[in-house]
Amino acid sequence: MDWDKLRIFHAVADAGSLTHAGDALHLSQSAVSRQIRALEEGLNATLFHRHARGLILTEQGELLFDATKAMNHRLEAAVARIRDSKEEVFGELRVTTTTAFGSMWLAPRLPKLYESYPDLRIDLMLEERVLDLPMREADVAIRMKEPSQADLIRKRLMDVHMRLYATPSYLEANGTPETLEDLSKFRLICQNTSAAQVSAGAALVRELLTYDVGSLLTVNNYFGVLQSVLSDLGIGVLPDYITQDFPQLTRVLPEVESKDIPVYLAYPEELRASKRIEAFRDFVTSELAAQRRSMAS
Template sequence: MDTAQLRIFVHVARRGSFAAAARDLDMDASAVSRAVAALEAELDARLMHRTTRAMSLTEAGQAYLARVEPILDELDRARDEVASARAEPVGTLRLTASVAFGEACLMPLLAEMRTRFPRLKLDLILTDTNLDLATERIDMALRLAPDVRADVIGIRLFATRYRVVASPDYCAREGAPRTPQEVGKHCAIVFGLPDFRLRWMFRRDGQVEEVAVRGDIAISSGLAIRRAARDGLGLALLPDWLVGPDLATGTLIDLFPDYDITATSFDTAAWLIYASRRYTPKKVRLMTKFLRERLGRPG
């Protein structure tokens, strides 16, 4: 049995598309189709329904996929165990994060990653879309959310604290709000989602105040919101990992340091997640340890 054909079949099944699998594997779509057809001929069974628009697994294909995925995992595990004498992992690791988190938290670690794992190729995918781990062949993802689904392993790296910030120039020109309710009188630079652009919540001593914000400027990028705030365009609600350096240098001012503030949930955190599977590759285990050492913190 050709394991390359098995891997192609599994990847097509995960992606649900011959064309998408071909792009991922850097192969011609015709070569991918021939590999699956050869596997079907060897098994004397139809594994996939094909149309011009879609692909789906047959009943036999679903049963076969359930059998061969664990086998391929075991082969990967055997390969890692044979190579266990090597301290560093090999292969390609696909890691995804939001654009802002990647820029603020991952890029400063990139040089150290290359030094620590010189034989590991890194495919860093920065996007504000939550990519599906299986279909996009993602090994690891960094997500900003309060919970993790049952089909992934989740490691909480650190709690996220949101701050209402403004530039010194804005505060000198417009006056800094002294109470949460005064925030509603100021121009707010809001994230372009309904939960963020309508109201912010302030909590102190167990008491929560909900404040309607005047979102005169809505932007879909946290990095761009930070830039607009530094340029004096208004108040912004941003996470501490993004504005920490600005607060330290005085480029931005934390207007309510004694409050917990959020637009969604007070229980937000940065999570490292990867697929729940029978065997976790060595490259994922070692990168997990590295990121926990560099980014993890109590709280």
């Protein structure tokens, strides 16, 4: 297989245009077109549907694009490992975690990481979907359960609990519940049990909804729940790691909490020697240790 033709095919499939791919590769449109035709002839397959608005991959093209994406990720990982030096931390680091943890805990702390490593470029991917680390969809992950994928190095960072919080102003205006039955006098803010979330959080919400809740507001992520609570809308079901950054929140019904939610940091075995991974792992570990000390004092 001609690697150069595959490289050109990957650029065209990614851009959806011969012209844009040519610009990225510093080749003329005609040169790109010739290479694609030659690749199609060699494979005896049509890789693109040609439309006036651009190119669309055929089924055979999709199969080849999946393969070139995997190859590209492997090459990027190899290049990153080669470039990582003992003295410097630089280059792109793709970090995936949940929307809640990434937006409410990790992102506010990233300035400290950039202060130490100004040449590091973070690509932060916040979603509930578990990305495939061995296939290099991301370099490192922080997940709310132990990763099940093979060939991963994993480190348990902490345990999280879902708890009930409200603002002092909301409690002053509406009173403070003393039992779960008292929720009939308050508005509960939580994720819908059908929304993507950790199972322990959904289980707590289902338990709370067995009581006669006075009013209900559901949001599809914890960041929205937090903003609603801060706006004095009600009592929210939130992860306990936010308490340091939002000390104005008051815990309600302190005997109520979810089961332990383990938090893991994981990355592919092949990136064991990466200085970028090491720097990020040490940074997260240090920040969590500082938070534990602050909460204990």
